[in-house]
Amino acid sequence: MAQHNLSNVVAFEIMRTVKKKRFWIGMLAMPLMIVVIFALVIFDNSHAKSTQRAQKNAHFTFEYFDQSNLIDTNIVAKLKGHTAASIQDGIASVKSGKVDAFFSYPAHPSKTATTIYGKDKGVFENGKYSSVAIVILQTSVQEKIGSAELSAIERGGIKSTTITYKEGVVAGGINALIPSMLFLVVFYIIIILLGNQMLTSTLDEKENRVTEMILTTINPTNLILGKVVSLFTLGVLQMVIFALPFIVGYSFFKSELHLPNIDFSHLVFDPQQMTLGALMLLGGFALFTGTLVALGAAMPTAKDAGPIFGGLITMIFIPFYAFSLIASSPNALIVRIFSYFPYSAPVTGMLRNGFGTLPLWQGIIVIIELWVLSAIVLRLAVRLFRYGSIEYSRKLSIREIFSA
């Protein structure tokens, strides 16, 4: 019967949520917005390509004056440019409409900016003057160096690969960071999207005056657990729907969206990091859910619970104020405090786990802390719901909570 009722609560809570238009509006608003943005990006990119092609084929007349002696006259000749007698002459030619543009190359182009004068063709189209002037300079310098590779190196086109070792084995680096950081992303999405629902899940019984009928029909532990399980299920559903446009966009419109080509085969799924990450995610979720459910049971309305709810949500962002220390100095005092203070521990722990600065023993302590505290808070939430939720229109005092 108890197991049966747990599934009844889960089914009821999920169904009553997914039947609401408000849920789907909230759920689909973000993915739809992403789809619209993707569509606009694809449209703009194709438009930009045709514009670039048009610009590439578009000819404009120009003069130049070279104080650097770097400009190759052959290259300029191919582009049908001419030398101006002086800077003033070049400017005058533009002003009079004799030519479309005039480029004034300084004696030291690496230190002083090249000045470009042109007929105004609008903010975006004016960019073509600068592009052509710079291409002429770069190509001329490349000709002088006599090697395309040296020119590329000189321009900073150097690639490097770093291989590091951890306990004699090649460390995962960024490829190990991405999978373990996914737990943090999931945590944020669930708490931000469902936090309010967690808070109001027990307020619903209270505000509808249905608590007494429920408490005499179902064990409150089953009711609270059912609500937590349904919230987690809804969170997973929400994440799948959120991720869908990205997956579709990456799979079918990668080039149109100019998305980087990620080689997923290089991702490193370190068993220790993944296990710690998953356990911290579940512990953090249970702790925040339990706390919000308890808060809902202790407060008469969502409005009364608002300030504490805001404080709790702030706690998941606080660790980012010490982001650089968390990433680089795990032994700093503030990082230690954030690592063990229950409501900042999930985010700090998952960040450190991703960066590889969370030793196994510390990870285990954080997980035990989160899970034990979650169990205590969930029991407290059940107690509060049992004894506090029939106080329909008043807040419970701390003393009443513990003396009930």
Next chain:
Amino acid sequence: MSGAAPLVEIEHFGMDFGKKNVIRDLSFEIRAGETFGLLGSNGSGKTTTIRALLGIYLPTRGTLKINGRAFQPENGIRLGYLPEERGLYKKESVIDVMVYFGKLKGLSRDAAYKWSVNYLEQVDLSDKEKISVDKLSSGEQQKIQLGVTIMNNPDLLILDEPTKGFDPVNRRLLMNLVDAQKKLGSTVLMVTHQMEEVERLCDRIILLRDGVSRAYGTVEEVQDEFGSVLIHLEHQGRIPHSDKYMIIEDGESDSKLEVVGGANSADILRDLIESGMSISKFTPMRKSLDDIFVEIYGREELQKEG
């Protein structure tokens, strides 16, 4: 009825909220199959007793048992409880709410659905099956609440202020449902201060005042215990004075006496005849529960004020 085993046993129950002593020392039992009235004015501890009996409150002292053990939902007895604070999931459809409660009470989905549809037909709400509860009138919501209370054919039906806020139509519906449940063998515990309902429905009662039992037994026993008996007399001849009664109304042929000092009605009749009176009608009458209730609470209020 008197031989039936107790379904509810409350022994030396006490309840404190902080320093406030709400229930002092309360003991009573409810026998299987009977209709029991838990009576008292507002704040006398009736709802607190019910909540403690159902495990919603932890008792400060004493034991409260249903069917021999502390009540646990999902474990054992079929319970129907209509609390004083009424409510349903207002944003859900009528049928969803009823089926959900039916499932929580142990019915299969199909059974809960069929029962709900039948009940909605009975109470003329079959066209409201799919609309949300908050779209119903308060009278219609009361009908749904009643349905949810009895849908599992409860062994023990607890009704806390059952007619509070009910319109006359729903009050009659409720009473018919209570009668029907009694015929089906349910034990009924009514928490109320509506004495007419108690006199009509209850086999036994307990009367609470400030968390203490002031009367306990069958309605007649309580009337005997608390209400002095009135005697309606049709006679010829003058009524003699006696220490066994007080003359309330002294008419030519129609008078009323109030029995005092626990005197026996038969002894009074004999004394009157022996005094030479001609008695054509001698009718002992008990005071109504309503009179007793007012007398007890009024007297105690006066004592407090005094």
